[in-house]
Amino acid sequence: MGKDRKINRREFIRRSAATSAGAVIASYPGGGVEAAMPAPQDSPNGRIQVGFIGTGARAHQLMDDMRGISGLQITALCDAYKGRLERAVERTGARAKVYRDHRELLAQGGVDAVFIVTPDHLHKAHVLDALAAGKDVYIEKPLTYTVDEGLEIVNAVKKTGRVLQVGSQGVSSPLQQRARDIIASGKLGQVTMVRASYNRNTAGGAWIYPIPPDASPSTVDWEMFLGSAPKRPFNLERFFRWRCYEDYSGGVSTDLFIHLLTTVHFIMGAKMAESVVAMGALDRWLETRDTPDSMNAIIRYPEGFTLVLSATLNNESESERGFQILGTKGSLQLGGELVYTPERATEDNGWIVDSWPRALQEAYYRDPKVQQSEMVRRWPPKVVEGSQRWQAVGRRDTSLHIENFVSAVRSRNQPYEDAVVGHHAASVAHMINLAAKHRRAVDWDFSADRMKGRA
């Protein structure tokens, strides 16, 4: 390995490719592939052959979570930093072929589906190229970098007939599914308010990650990372901490809120927000970024509820965690576990009628309806329903989410978190950033399925 560190990136790729029997690095045909593509059932032994576009931190988690899911085989890898490719080759038992870039990877046979795990500003290009090449797509959240990219992707999925799943894995967890069932059953009564937060208080939590010591222009492909982003000189902070910069990410909103939004849409059966106001600030990590380190947003849904989202990178108190779903008959707290608490609120206007003329006060309490609803202190004792609590045991959400993708690839039915769901969740996150930046409400145009006004 010591010797390998000294080889340059091109040489690394050449050697890795050469070690895979029969590896051919084909040239990219130029996109635009529209012919019907064989479904993965036609792959050898019904296996789904998987390529990774981007083999960074999240990709390695995904590779680990794929273990134990039968019928998946990682056959192809590409990345813009040599060190991560090296580790991915190691993690896949040197069985996957390495390609210079995503186009070369997509142009070859032996890949049915791709996992796109690149910085957010590259998602659209990578997804569209993958769909055009006839691949099914697992794309990490957020689906898009701008609102307008969403419809392009939705249309490309329709046109190509490929399966696409976005990677906010929470919706595949049994706990979130239980929350959705409870809300749909009416147990909470009318839910008019949902609150959710996602907080951190470390440099790593604020995406100021360590930079590998071997990173340099000979191991990092800066142009490949930039893609269509504004041209800038080589910069390792931007490459490894891209979430801190607007050129590549929407920061807190598209990285953290996106999980909360996807979950709220799922459990509330909501499709899309109608209006957003927000306030963001950069108070602490001033020298490292241009995206805010705190964000608060209020979001209204046509389904008849308001969502309040809050995130800070400057405190992670236990009391400010997860989701509160607040109904007229009960509440759900959703976090590491799911807790139902019934409402026990009862009318008590005693202190109001105590100021009335005595005869009117006595008449008020003779009313049978008032006796039913307000005579709490004179009611006979009774047993009322208490809290309930559920915990999930077993496999991680990500593993279940990958399994849902695999089922969709095999059945050819889109999964729950398809392009439309991903487009809407990401669009709310972008609307939050725009509302905060321009200090104005941002509304959704439901007939055009895009934001009203300028982006």
Ligand SMILES: NC(=O)c1ccc[n+]([C@@H]2O[C@H](COP(=O)([O-])OP(=O)(O)OC[C@H]3O[C@@H](n4cnc5c(N)ncnc54)[C@H](O)[C@@H]3O)[C@@H](O)[C@H]2O)c1
């Ligand atoms: N679902 C989750 O819980 C979760 C968790 C973490 C990250 N993510 C998402 O995963 C994606 C990647 O995040 P990460 O934390 O792995 O970031 P990362 O920086 O660790 O990895 C990104 C990788 O993409 C590579 N890359 C850059 N440009 C490329 C290009 N043109 N072609 C191929 N590879 C290229 C980089 O070299 C890097 O290795 C993001 O969209 C992020 O939001 C999701």
